[in-house]
Amino acid sequence: MITEVEAYKGPQDKACHAYGGRRTPRVEPLYGEGGTVYVYLVYGMHWLLNFSTAGEGRPEGVLVRAILTDPDGARDPVVGPGNVSRYLRIDKRLDGADATDSKQMWLEDRGVRVPARCVRRGPRVGVEFAGPYWAARPWRFWIEQQEDA
DNA sequence: CAAGTGATTAGC
């Protein structure tokens, strides 16, 4: 279960790999139809898992930052995008896959209802290079368990 | 807080 994501909002978002309409081979999957998997290597050792979310030609997506590995949250969450990919054995091979029609990677709606009060929002992580304005956009979202939830 | 790490990219 995905419990934390960050949004990257296309050409105008300075933290987005497609900033300014940049369209290099690496970011091409981000320009794909919604559900296209975008995986890339950062800092020479960490694969980061993203899903393209807009439409063909619109380079917007979400980065998966944390997951729960069991339905009840009894086990510790896997926190940090590099750790998520290591846990799921994600690497370059999944880059460009179609998550709406793939045996390697897909998403399931299991009908879990998350109360609005459990949803937190804040600035994205590690995007200071994009400058103070874009680094401050509250486009990271995560779920926080409540005592009474 | 610094190091480790290597694909990717822009710029000659």
Add this chain to the structure above:
DNA sequence: CTAATCACTTGC
């Protein structure tokens, strides 16, 4: 071709 960059993690 070269050099800079970088959506991170770990360990001090």
